[in-house]
Structure formats: structure tokens, C-alpha cells
Amino acid sequence: MARQPVFAIPLNRDLSTSLQDQLSDGLKERIRDGIIPAGSPLPSSRELARDLGVSRNTVVNAYDRLLGEGYLESRPRSGVFVNAAISGSAGNTLCRAGATKRLPTRTARRNFRTPTNDMKLVEPQPFRPCQPDVRLFPLSRWNSIRGRILRSSGTLLLNYQSRHPLGLPLLRQALASYLSESRGVRCRWEQIAITCGSQQALFLLGQLLLKLDDKVLIEDPGYVGARQAFELAGAKLIPMMVDEHGVVPPEKSAPAKIIYTTPSRQFPTGASLPVARRLQMLAAARTANAWLLEDDYDSEFRYSRPPLPSLHSLDSAGRVIYLGSMSKVLFPSLRIGYVVLPDELISRFESLRLIVEDHGPLIDQATLAEFIDSGSFYSHIRRCRKAYASRLEAFLAAMHRHKVPLDFPFTDGGMNQTGYLNGEQVTAERISSRLLAAGFDVPLLSRYSMQSPNSMQSSYSILYRHDVPVHRSGLVFGFTAFEPRTIQSAVARLAAVMHE
Numbered sequence: 001m002a003r004q005p006v007f008a009i010p011l012n013r014d015l016s017t018s019l020q021d022q023l024s025d026g027l028k029e030r031i032r033d034g035i036i037p038a039g040s041p042l043p044s045s046r047e048l049a050r051d052l053g054v055s056r057n058t059v060v061n062a063y064d065r066l067l068g069e070g071y072l073e074s075r076p077r078s079g080v081f082v083n084a085a086i087s088g089s090a091g092n093t094l095c096r097a098g099a100t101k102r103l104p105t106r107t108a109r110r111n112f113r114t115p116t117n118d119m120k121l122v123e124p125q126p127f128r129p130c131q132p133d134v135r136l137f138p139l140s141r142w143n144s145i146r147g148r149i150l151r152s153s154g155t156l157l158l159n160y161q162s163r164h165p166l167g168l169p170l171l172r173q174a175l176a177s178y179l180s181e182s183r184g185v186r187c188r189w190e191q192i193a194i195t196c197g198s199q200q201a202l203f204l205l206g207q208l209l210l211k212l213d214d215k216v217l218i219e220d221p222g223y224v225g226a227r228q229a230f231e232l233a234g235a236k237l238i239p240m241m242v243d244e245h246g247v248v249p250p251e252k253s254a255p256a257k258i259i260y261t262t263p264s265r266q267f268p269t270g271a272s273l274p275v276a277r278r279l280q281m282l283a284a285a286r287t288a289n290a291w292l293l294e295d296d297y298d299s300e301f302r303y304s305r306p307p308l309p310s311l312h313s314l315d316s317a318g319r320v321i322y323l324g325s326m327s328k329v330l331f332p333s334l335r336i337g338y339v340v341l342p343d344e345l346i347s348r349f350e351s352l353r354l355i356v357e358d359h360g361p362l363i364d365q366a367t368l369a370e371f372i373d374s375g376s377f378y379s380h381i382r383r384c385r386k387a388y389a390s391r392l393e394a395f396l397a398a399m400h401r402h403k404v405p406l407d408f409p410f411t412d413g414g415m416n417q418t419g420y421l422n423g424e425q426v427t428a429e430r431i432s433s434r435l436l437a438a439g440f441d442v443p444l445l446s447r448y449s450m451q452s453p454n455s456m457q458s459s460y461s462i463l464y465r466h467d468v469p470v471h472r473s474g475l476v477f478g479f480t481a482f483e484p485r486t487i488q489s490a491v492a493r494l495a496a497v498m499h500e
């Protein structure tokens with residue numbers, strides 16, 4: 001049977017835009033214009049692929065994108081439909097200059113009041129590091145889980161629930177099985193504490209474990225939020241060097257209360273720590289009787305191989321405290337992170353958490369638990385992995401094509417790429433300020449270093465300094481929040497600035 005003409009989207013193989021992008025843009029436009037009305041069914045991916053003469057994958061990926069952006073919704077056993085909440089022609093009437101005076105419907109008003117024009121929220125600029133592409137997030141799926149949960153729990157989830165300062169047991173149980181399957185973290189769900197982002201976990205652990213002048217060994221360059229949390233607790237920071245393999249393990253005799261590390265993917269250089277060094281880190285923590293804080297912030301994003309097992313899975317002495325976050329894998333404003341605590345710290349952590357706040361937003365925690373249990377979490381990770389892998393490829397290919405004078409060591413994953421310059425630090429600084437003036441958000445690598453005048457925070461109480469050069473000068477690029485098309489045009493502009 002011939003397909004209805006509304007789905008006959010013209011696709012042009014000669015354009016640099018992929019067929020998948022052309023198809024999803026074409027569908028979006030027709031939905032927005034009301035040509036494909038709200039609530040109407042879409043052809044199956046197989047049918048549409050046949051009618052348009054493209055591969056089925058092209059259609060599946062375009063549908064996936066629109067599902068993630070909320071244009072489409074999937075109904076179990078019925079297929080894919082245009083989201084019933086989208087009132088295309090009404091929304092469009094509002095946007096067109098000189099449109100009729102018809103009063104907008106409530107739905108249309110809601111659609112029109114997008115965050116960007118109403119609340120002055122901003123999107124990341126190329127190539128801001130550490131930004132997930134929140135447009136890939138399956139909002140309609142999330143909303144339908146959330147609605148179902150609110151209907152079935154009634155008003156229960158709306159009360160204070162100070163019996164659960166470590167978070168909703170349902171979510172802690174869902175996380176325990178995710179961590180065991182995907183990260184080799186073996187723990188009881190009672191050891192898991194939900195926090196408002198992993199930054200809050202770092203803050204609470206600093207308060208809990210450190211006294212004035214205690215020593216903390218910390219990666220340099222490294223995550224500034226961790227340093228700030230430990231410094232606020234009065235600690236003295238001792239930088240650990242980072243090379244192309246990640247952190248250089250400290251001497252076994254180095255005294256410390258906490259050793260903080262990002263072994264799966266060193267932040268910000270992206271190196272993945274080899275097993276021999278992981279074992280040395282564990283040995284150093286054992287000897288110093290230090291807590292080893294493993295910040296596993298984005299290990300899900302390893303593109304050609306499965307993620308490496310966590311440090312926690314190698315630890316036989318119970319010294320590792322494992323931290324994770326939903327900020328990169330789902331979206332940052334969710335503010336859900338978690339920490340796997342050794343038994344001896346659970347009740348003290350619980351008391352401290354209760355002082356900061358009772359339990360965090362319970363509706364989101366309940367929604368997330370169901371999102372994980374239903375498998376949507378895993379499909380979202382797969383979708384992001386695929387999209388990000390092709391963005392990384394597009395990013396590196398464009399950098400190469402435009403002969404941008406930076407070295408990008410192979411990291412096979414993550415959300416950022418550090419480009420090393422062969423010149424002096426002053427050259428890097430000059431380039432960085434020119435990029436900033438041209439509207440790019442590309443920090444200098446030295447901004448993450450404790451020992452640099454450019455550091456994001458320059459008042460550290462550092463105990464020892466490296467007596468070797470800190471590291472090469474470079475720039476840190478995030479690539480995950482930008483579609484290949486945007487990456488290509490942004491790299492072309494960036495190359496022009498750098499070649500000036």
C-alpha cells in the first residue's frame with residue numbers, strides 16, 4: 001500500500017547532512033506545522049524505510065531522536081505516535097508574524113513557553129566540557145513513568161519522609177543491581193546513599209572524614225569540585241601527578257586521610273588507569289589507612305569496548321568509597337548522585353545527610369527507580385553511547401581535516417577530548433582567549449591544575465609541589481552535546497581562529 005504523502009520526506013544524499021538528520025528534521029517540521037497531527041500513528045520503521053529507500057536503521061535512529069525530544073511517543077504493542085501533547089498548528093500560529101488573533105489554547109501556550117524564551121536558560125556553547133546531550137533524553141517516557149508513579153502512590157510521595165535520609169529504598173535497590181551488573185560493584189543496597197549530585201557526596205565525605213590539616217592526595221590536573229570540598233573541610237592538598245596513563249600512584253608511604261581519583265577516565269585528560277596502577281593505588285590506600293574515593297562520573301561512555309571494572313571491584317580491604325552520578329548519563333539538573341559506603345560509615349553519613357536535608361526529591365527518585373528497572377535506563381545509555389561515538393569521530397575527523405595544530409591522544413571514550421599544543425603555555429593562553437572572544441567555551445587544561453596561575457581556584461593550601469613540569473599545555477573540548485553537523489561547522493570556525 002502506498003504510504004500517505006505526508007511521510008514522503010525528500011532526502012538528498014548529496015548533502016553533508018546525514019539522511020537520519022534530514023529525516024528527523026523533516027518529521028519535526030511536519031509535526032510542528034500540524035501536517036502530521038498530534039496523536040497520529042507513524043508508519044513502522046520497516047515500511048517507512050522501504051518507502052523512502054533508506055536503511056531501517058536510518059528510520060529507527062530518527063524515530064529514537066524524536067522520541068527522546070518528546071515529539072513522538074511509543075505506545076506498547078501499538079507503535080509510535082506523534083506525542084498527543086503537541087498541538088502543531090496552534091503552536092505554529094503563535095510563532096508566525098501577523099498570525100490570526102485566535103487566543104492560544106492552553107497546550108499551545110505551554111508549548112510556546114519554551115525555557116529559552118521564557119526563563120532565560122542557556123544551552124552549552126561549543127565545546128563546553130562535560131555536557132550530555134539532553135535532547136536525547138526520552139522525556140515522554142520519563143513523564144509517563146512519573147505520572148504513573150504519582151497516580152499509584154497518591155499523595156504519599158509528597159510528604160517529608162525523614163525515615164529515608166539515604167534516599168528511597170526502591171532506587172537504592174535498583175542502583176545496587178545496576179552497579180553489580182555494569183560496574184562490578186558488589187554491595188548491599190543499604191550501603192548506597194542517594195545524594196544531590198555526586199558533588200554533595202564529596203562535600204559530605206569531606207565533612208565526615210577530614211579534620212583540620214588532614215592530608216588529601218588528589219589528582220592534578222583534576223576535578224575542581226572535589227578540591228573545593230576537601231579544602232573547605234580544612235584539609236591540606238597534596239597533588240598527585242597525572243601522565244598519559246592517568247594518575248601516577250603515590251609512594252606507599254605517602255600519608256593521607258583521603259586519596260581522590262577518577263580511574264575509569266581521568267578528569268580532565270581522559271586517560272583510563274591501567275590495572276597495575278589501580279592495584280598500586282589500592283596498596284597505597286591500605287598502607288596509609290586512607291579512604292580511596294573513586295569518582296566514576298562517566299564510565300558508561302566507553303565506545304569500542306565495555307567499561308573497565310571499577311576500583312571498588314578490585315578492593316579486598318574495604319577502603320574504596322565509590323561515587324556515581326546521573327548528571328552525565330541522564331541529565332545534570334536531575335541532581336541525583338550516589339555513594340557506596342563501607343558499613344562503618346553508613347550511620348554517620350546518614351546523620352550528616354539528615355542535617356543537610358531530609359532526602360532529596362522523592363518523586364524523581366521513584367521515577368528513576370522505575371526508569372532503571374524497566375530497562376529504559378539501559379536503552380538510553382546505549383543510544384547516547386552510539387550518538388557520542390559518532391560525534392567523537394566527527395570531532396576528530398573535522399580537527400584533522402582542518403589541520404588544527406593540536407594532538408588528541410586516543411582515549412576511546414568519555415565526553416571530553418584534551419588537545420595538546422606543541423607550543424608554550426603562553427601560546428595556549430593566547431589561543432584560548434581568542435577562542436573565548438569568538439564565542440567558544442574551551443577551557444585551558446591548566447584551569448584544572450592546582451599549580452597554575454590560571455587555576456579555577458588559586459588559594460589551595462598545597463603541601464608539596466611537583467618538581468617536574470606539570471604537564472603539557474592544552475585545551476579541553478567537550479563534544480557530546482553537539483550534533484555532528486554543529487561539530488563540523490564549529491571546528492571550521494575554530495580552525496580559522498586558531499590559524500589566524
Ligand SMILES: Cc1ncc(COP(=O)(O)O)c(C=O)c1O
Pocket residue numbers: 130196197198199200223225262267295297324325326327332336337
Ligand atoms: C569528575 C567529576 N566528578 C563529579 C562531578 C559532579 O557531578 P554532579 O553533577 O553529580 O554533582 C563532575 C561534574 O562535572 C565531574 O566532572
